[in-house]
Amino acid sequence: MNATALQDVPPPRETQESYLQDGFSLRSWLLTTDHKRIAILYLASITAFFFIGGSAAALVRYNLLVPQGMIHSAETYNRLFTMHGVVMVWFFLVPAVPVTLGNFVVPLMLGARDLAFPKLNLFSWYLFILGGIVVLYSLFTGGVDTGWTFYTPLTTAYSKGHVVATVVGIFIAGFSSIATGLNFIVTIHRLRAPGLTWFRLPVFLWSLYATSVILVLATPVLAMTLLLLAFERIFHIGVFDPAFGGDPLLFQHLFWFYSHPAVYIMILPGFGIVSEIIPAFSRKPLFGYSFVVWASIGIAVISFLVWGHHMFVAGTSLLSALVFSILSYMVAVPSAIKVFNWIGTMHKGYIHFDAPMLYALGFIGLFTMGGLTGLFVAALAADVHLTQTYFVVAHFHYVMVGGMVSAFFAGLHYWWPKITGRMYPEMWGRAGALTIFIGFHLTFFPQFILGYLGMPRRYHAYPPEFQVLNVLSSAGTTILAAGYLLPLAYLTWSLLRGERAPANPWEATGLEWKTPSPPPTHNFTVTPMVDSAPYSYPTPGSRHRHE
């Protein structure tokens, strides 16, 4: 035992029930305030949204197989990519890690009984589901063809789709985000175990803390912006549309003031997961812990000051473009620091290649490529050529999908034994990590070249010279899709047939491993104490000595 003094904790008794055995009725799940059960509710919901959004993406790629478009109607195509964007951004990427893995492990990592506001936690899930139902209803009964960015005055005066219903759904889901962020902030402030000082917090908690601050500060701006949009569309109040005396660029400023920090809402929790996994599977403390922590805080602050880089060709002033360009380079520095620190952690370690580590290594590779191509679009003159093309599509998919989804899978495999009490099949896990890594490159790398050659995004039909690269990208999608279906299959299988998991299968530090798998409803029988820094690897008698 290293990070915690748990010697006086009695071993789990036969009578101690896991949270999964604490009631089997539907009611015991739908009215639960247990953060672990709510995490499971969220996991099921976001998995459904992921496959809905993914199906739309698959149809988008199918359409682009031929220059004139496989799908007959441009309107259907526009609705598909809008549905893909809306569902993936607000109903998968933004909530995914905080509400599932975060919800499950935050109290466990803190040595707490639950989150600070358990009922608010359940309420946030209902808000999320309500928002999701409204959005899915509007997307399936007519849909929206404006893209997930809702630029005015297209949305307020010209689009014929269900714009108002869609933004109302997003508006509702936004309050779910705010509730979760608030819950995490208060929990991390108030419910730390004795001895768990701020600089003994695992980096995952720091990342979620930074994420929560962004959620609480940025989401209200989105809510206000969407309300203004709905008002202008319904009542023709001149806010954004110059035909009514509005400002055509105002919407973009407000929208990106939320949506750029939102990128860090998506990726910061991923940084946190990888910062847990690389030390655990390298059997070494995290290299430069305090630098990684301050980099997370730095990203959270600077992320609010870079929104203008989405508007370098939109008609803003020269001065603002210069300022936003240099600030965009500044926000890349802390991300670069993290990549170097993860690699520094592997140096002189005892590296194990279990599935969580493979997904984490895949994350570093894909995120680095996403980050480097970000340098292209932060350079003003290069952005003028590359923005609004497939280069940007590829860039943010490398960060959001390659990076964030890989990190999510890394965390899901890492904590799966803790969450379910079952081990996933290791060989299948590794095969999944590899398939996703390869399928991802095959899908998105051709899009960098397409973008450089000038192919605009959101085109239902395109000039024939772009066909070869589009076919390559679409072919890669089939491998990527197989890569995402694999974990769905073997993780589901492991729920029923997986080997029973011990309390700490990875011999990892961190309080969540000091309680049985799956944990009892009350998490800890005795409140744990912490007396040392996180990541005190190698743990005594640790794995590398056995192998």
Place this chain on the structure above:
Amino acid sequence: MNFWLTAATPAATEVDHLIIALLIISIAVLALVFGLMLLYMFKYRSGSDVNRGALAQKTWRIEAAWTTGTLVAFFFLFLWGARLYVQLFQPPRNALRIYVVGKQFMWKVEHDGGQREIDAIHLPIGMDIELIMTSEDVIHDFSVPAFRIKHDVLPGRYETLWFHVDKPGTYHLFCTQLCGIDHSRMIGQIVALPKADYQRWLAQSDAGETLATAGKTLFMRYGCSGCHGSNGAGGPQSESTVHAPSLAGLYGSPVTLADGSVVKADDRYIRDCILTPSRQRVASYPPAMPSFSGEISEEDLLKLLAYIKSLSDAGVP
């Protein structure tokens, strides 16, 4: 298949140099990151008994080193990207002006000589070209990959874009801001011709009257001449009874407004004066001008603009 795109302007070649530099830096960083990862994955795999030595305790030196290195490299890239971008904001004087109006889902183009085209722009090589662009409805974006430029085309205001083509050819014109259902049909061609061919094209295209002449007709029809004079010469000199500023020599000159500020009378200013005159009233003139907002189409506005500009081109050396 061609993996490199034609650079039809000198500026496009410069953007390519920047992109190549970014590519080289990216490949170097990727080689470092993937190289170290693969090296450590092999050398420090758990089964390997290579000597690890003692763990480093102090890491701040190396942290400071790579943070500083990254900052310096990023600042260099910022400066390079910014230097080329600033040029886009500095259109040369006396560029050939072409007027572009975007609407769902077409590009309407007017030349000074009165030639009109749709979804195509014929222009001469070897000359500076400046586009004055606006939209009748939603936000569009004028993008020519071969020139490495794009710019949003906004309703309610003029945006400009300039370039200098040195390779004759036919290049893609794309709308790159989602503008509605048939966004992907809002494409066209830029036809860059040698000067002689361009002159022939101008002569062949049935122009009728020049843009400025058409603008003068509108100047009468909308009643502008009632106050600004039939030749736009202003109040006192003209037959007009209302005291209105002279428009001769106005274009491009500084104007003192009623609030004391001085603005340059460029395309945007003149447009705003016609549509919302009360917002930028000229010093020492009464606020007598009515708003023409919603009464003049974008294309007629461009003709009026061309006429007002012609009053300066003729009079001022």
